[in-house]
Amino acid sequence: MPATTFRIWRGDRNAGAFKDYTTDVTDGMVVLDVIHQIQAEQAPDLACRWNCKAGKCGSCSAEVNGMPKLMCMTRMDTLDMSAPVTVEPMKAFPLIRDLATDVSWNYAVKKRIRPFRPRTPDAPDGSWRMKQADVDRVQEFRKCIECFLCQDVCHVLRDHHKHGEFVGPRFLVYTAALEMHPLDTEDRLADLKDEQGIGYCNITKCCTKVCPEHITITDNAIIPLKERVVDEYYDPLTRLFRIFKPRP
């Protein structure tokens, strides 16, 4: 394949600009290969985060031609190489350098979510019994590799910067995995409504579209959680019932 031009964001917290690099693209290459090639041949200090290069760790998230992608799973032959290919950092998080962003906010958010609290074990050896059919949904959510592309694309975070009030799709999926875990006994509905800001999500499904693990974030996780919150706090019959319920 001919030499291709890559327009890569170079910069730090204070300033930055796109810089063009031209390099050869060979059979089967992914965007991360290109970044490594440019590092090795032209820009040894080009900052980029990566680990497994197999789509399993979720480190190399970036925006390729404006689309949130894992660089290691984006094949060059899926992109139009007649024009410069742009590679830039995720926009929903502060920049550290070049393609590496500060995603520490995500870790802080997760720590605030009430942890898993299992019911008493079913068997004397401390184990439980669960049907596969009952864990299929939770297993779907637990496929998440925490690449944070869903956070990046979510307009509540990306455009409206509601990082203080809204936890983003990743942590709604995480909460859903806990809430729908057959063994869990914790109640996170009040947190979902108040702390996690589930109401901010207006179901544009952008998160589902960019998920490299193909988790149906909106339909399977967020909407059922919204329904649970509505049933608990906004359903007129439940509210009526609560008014007349004897207080403990």
Add this chain to the structure above:
Amino acid sequence: MASYQVHEHDVLVIGAGGAGLRAAIEASAMGCSVGLVCKSLLGKAHTVMAEGGMAAAMANVDDRDSWRVHFADTMRGGQYLNNPVMAELHAKEAPARVRELEAWGAVFDRTADGRILQRNFGGHRYPRLAHVGDRTGLEMIRTLQDHGVHQGIDVFMEMTVTRLLKDGGRIAGAFGYDRELGRFRVWKARAVVLATGGIGRAYRITSNSWEYTGDGQALAYEAGAELMDMEFVQFHPTGMVWPPSVRGILVTEGVRGEGGRLLNRDGKRFMFDDIPDLYKNQVAKDPEEGWRYVTGDKGANRPPELLTRDHVARCINREVKAGRGSPHGGVFLDIAWIKDRVPGGAEHIKKKLPGMYHQFKQLANVDITSEPMEVGPTTHYCMGGVRVDGRTQMSGLVPGLFAAGEVGAGLHGANRLGGNSLSDLIVFGKIAGEHAARFAKSNGAAAVNDAEVAEEERRVLAPFERADSGEGPYKIQQDLQATMQDLVGIVRTENEMAKAMDVLTQLRRRAGAVGVAGNREYNPGWHTCVDLRNLLICSEAVARSALARPESRGAQFRDDYPSKSAECGTYNVVVRKGPDGSMQVSKAPVVPMSEEHRAIIEENK
């Protein structure tokens, strides 16, 4: 000029994969203050790439299984160079560690009666691997991470340790830098647990992530600890071979566990042609019996695709060298054929192997439910590592220094069984954490030596002083990887390894003069400079140890010594840094088996 930030903990854990997280959780549960240093972001460690499962004799699927059979399988797989004390502890404790993960929120695949499902894997007599599809490592690390962050552990993300600090003979802490700003850090600690993983980045074709640069092995070696069994580098039989940029990415053994068969160019199922003596009573006589085995027939023996990894890798290598390989230099791995044998056909394959389905579809345009994969051996695992006491995981030479997981040595001997790695992490992670905590409680604080810190600062910053004159790090690393791949790889000879030793000497010289431009903030060129020393130490240890073992056993295949030698079966090769700074090689007698151990081996023959 002292320009570093200081952190202080009872126990410092270096590495935050399965072993490091489990060690940190244990030490913390015992009341110690714990620091956990991750080279990457938390939850991204190499453990996420483990696919097939974790071996534990829970007997959920086959009630004939027990810790005794698991012990015997592990020892046989390791060709009896394993530390039997560790093999016993591992087999006994793995089931409890797996159940503990469930108690912390892990969601394993289930049996029909609702228990944890277990699958077949190479070298395991019975279905033994607790798993979650083909993403078991992710489940493990996420479970430990989500549990661990609520235990009050101080997590230091994206920081690299470059030196262990000592106070006299014992450990005193560690020195390193943070990636974000390149600032130096000193962690003072009473005990240190190494859990840094393996050395796979010393090879060109590898399934290992960028972190796997032998950091822990090199840190321990520089601190005066011994490395053992470093000649035993496992080449996983099935890595992707095409396209070139994905060469080496792992194709889980689970494919073969679900019935995948290996075929050569002529469509011949070649694994049936070569059954090693140790396993001749345990292999199916024809494909039909093999299929019955993978579908749960307790009267059937395993198909030869499920022999140990060293053997399967060599058979694939042989087919390719004999010109019977696939178009891109591998062989075919076919799971599509089971479509006609199972209800649901293609959907069954996607459900059992979702990661593999997407990996091939996305990276190679191959639909594994209708066409075969092309696979070949890839550097996967280092059986060797820091020599530790089997019961405590502490180095015998550096009090207060512990090692767990891949960076430690002893459990796997000459060859690791698939699935024994994830269980290794949680069993010995816990043990190392527990004993590190005990050590920290019974030993006072150690002092950090400022001169030692200053010297390390100078060493680590040296590449910047050669920004204009020095050679860049990437080419040196590539040349090192090519050398190890070509000369100390899957088939070895004395001549080639002697040549490798010469090249390594030149590479050390080049690495000593390496230069890097830019500043200290998130500078991957600089980080590669720092990693080079570790890769070079580990590469030298592999080559020297391999030369000290003139035989073929387990993962080591010597073309010039193609058979096993009884004499070589009596020792483990050990290297350490000599007083003159050179690497010294010695032979240590293997840890003897007890009467009971021998009886177990006998009853499982």
